[in-house]
Amino acid sequence: MSTELANGTVIRAGAFGNATALSCRECGTKVDLGPYYACPECFGPLEIAYYFPRITRAEIESGPRNIWRYKSLLPVPSDIEDSPNMEPGFTRLLQANNLGNALGIDKLWVKDDSTNPTNSFKDRVVACALSAAREFHSKVFACPSTGNLANAVAAAGARAGLKTVVFIPSNLEKPKQVNSAVYTDSLVAVEGNYDDVNKLASEIAGEEDGWAFVNVNVRPYYAEGSKTLGYEIAEQLGWRLPDQIVIPVASGSQLTKVDKAFQELIALGLVEDKPYKVYGAQATGCSPVSVAFKEGHEIVRPVKPDTIAKSLAIGNPADAVYVLDICRRTGGAVEDVTDDEIREGILLLARNEGIFTETAGGTTVACLKKLVETGQLDPTKETVVINTGMGLKTLDAIADQVGAAATIPATYDAFSAAGLS
Numbered sequence: 001m002s003t004e005l006a007n008g009t010v011i012r013a014g015a016f017g018n019a020t021a022l023s024c025r026e027c028g029t030k031v032d033l034g035p036y037y038a039c040p041e042c043f044g045p046l047e048i049a050y051y052f053p054r055i056t057r058a059e060i061e062s063g064p065r066n067i068w069r070y071k072s073l074l075p076v077p078s079d080i081e082d083s084p085n086m087e088p089g090f091t092r093l094l095q096a097n098n099l100g101n102a103l104g105i106d107k108l109w110v111k112d113d114s115t116n117p118t119n120s121f122k123d124r125v126v127a128c129a130l131s132a133a134r135e136f137h138s139k140v141f142a143c144p145s146t147g148n149l150a151n152a153v154a155a156a157g158a159r160a161g162l163k164t165v166v167f168i169p170s171n172l173e174k175p176k177q178v179n180s181a182v183y184t185d186s187l188v189a190v191e192g193n194y195d196d197v198n199k200l201a202s203e204i205a206g207e208e209d210g211w212a213f214v215n216v217n218v219r220p221y222y223a224e225g226s227k228t229l230g231y232e233i234a235e236q237l238g239w240r241l242p243d244q245i246v247i248p249v250a251s252g253s254q255l256t257k258v259d260k261a262f263q264e265l266i267a268l269g270l271v272e273d274k275p276y277k278v279y280g281a282q283a284t285g286c287s288p289v290s291v292a293f294k295e296g297h298e299i300v301r302p303v304k305p306d307t308i309a310k311s312l313a314i315g316n317p318a319d320a321v322y323v324l325d326i327c328r329r330t331g332g333a334v335e336d337v338t339d340d341e342i343r344e345g346i347l348l349l350a351r352n353e354g355i356f357t358e359t360a361g362g363t364t365v366a367c368l369k370k371l372v373e374t375g376q377l378d379p380t381k382e383t384v385v386i387n388t389g390m391g392l393k394t395l396d397a398i399a400d401q402v403g404a405a406a407t408i409p410a411t412y413d414a415f416s417a418a419g420l421s
């Protein structure tokens with residue numbers, strides 16, 4: 001049975017898989033599945049509600065080596081693999097013994113999402129948003145972005161044959177601008193910070209018909225994509241949950257959805273129920289959630305971002321209160337680190353594990369270090385840290401700190417004199 005939206009768009013039966021409705025996170029009001037994101041009763045955020053059938057590990061394991069192996073847990077149709085998309089996910093979960101030794105942690109894994117098609121975890125959320133945009137017959141695939149999202153939207157839109165328009169703060173790192181502009185001729189640099197860009201996008205979404213802003217009016221569908229990080233970590237650990245997980249926080253969507261994924265896996269009996277602690281990582285120059293956590297506040301005061309971790313530079317995070325709630329409820333914490341510590345975090349991961357992360361990953365690794373040092377994270381427990389992005393996109397952050405150890409003439413004598421052997 002198909003359904004019709006208010007604007008006459010017909011949604012085919014099964015367009016959203018096992019999803020049954022949109023449900024308000026604040027008051028529980030249910031809304032039909034459509035391009036809606038705010039509760040008509042209280043303006044709270046809408047999220048996807050499901051009715052899951054019995055789902056087995058074997059069914060999932062026989063699926064493709066990308067996020068669609070979890071399609072029965074996502075708001076996507078069962079034939080999702082047939083539509084051109086970036087096929088993100090199933091990235092490596094690496095045991096990180098060297099980094100563990102350096103930080104004094106017994107058992108540490110890095111979930112390395114820098115190897116996704118456009119080199120950040122955003123390919124996961126965009127793949128789910130793309131599916132929704134298709135089902136809504138959207139004309140334009142768009143986003144406000146701190147950089148990585150624009151890269152993922154531009155690439156996925158190109159592959160899907162959709163018109164894409166991506167909006168970024170005009171002071172964004174050059175590599176992130178180029179990484180969008182190669183895929184689309186509609187990169188819009190907005191004078192202002194991300195929060196200004198986001199406000200403009202909400203305005204356009206309200207005025208123009210047929211625009212799917214992945215993280216605005218199709219945000220409920222987009223956000224579900226982050227659950228696949230949680231599913232993969234559990235599956236790759238041998239169908240069990242870690243004791244502790246450290247996740248970077250910009251809007252907070254990823255952190256809340258990894259927790260939702262763990263809860264679903266427990267509810268479906270796919271992993272054993274056990275306590276786990278969720279930790280959020282922020283840059284001190286944009287740490288509204290960390291500040292609220294430390295001060296014991298229930299509400300989060302917006303800030304003006306000033307940090308090299310631009311992909312995390314959201315001064316007014318949409319999911320901040322849910323991050324606070326999850327980190328408090330699970331016994332975790334939210335921590336923040338300075339720009340110098342972020343650079344040190346990038347080098348720690350690179351020199352110990354051969355993984356070049358961007359400033360967001362530097363933030364997460366540096367927060368992991370600080371959490372151990374301050375006794376907030378138990379170094380004897382199994383710990384996962386998520387690397388969400390790729391260092392080549394933020395070269396400038398680290399370029400002054402690394403380089404040639406020596407510049408020498410091409411002679412053995414010169415090499416010998418340089419003292420490198």
Ligand SMILES: *Cc1c(COP(=O)(O)O)cnc(C)c1O
Nearest residue numbers: 148250251252253254360388389
């Ligand atoms: C967007 C982004 C994040 C944070 O995502 P939220 O879901 O908004 O909290 C983390 N790391 C990188 C590299 C990102 O691009």
Ligand SMILES: [Zn+2]
Nearest residue numbers: 024027039042
């Ligand atoms: Zn509501």
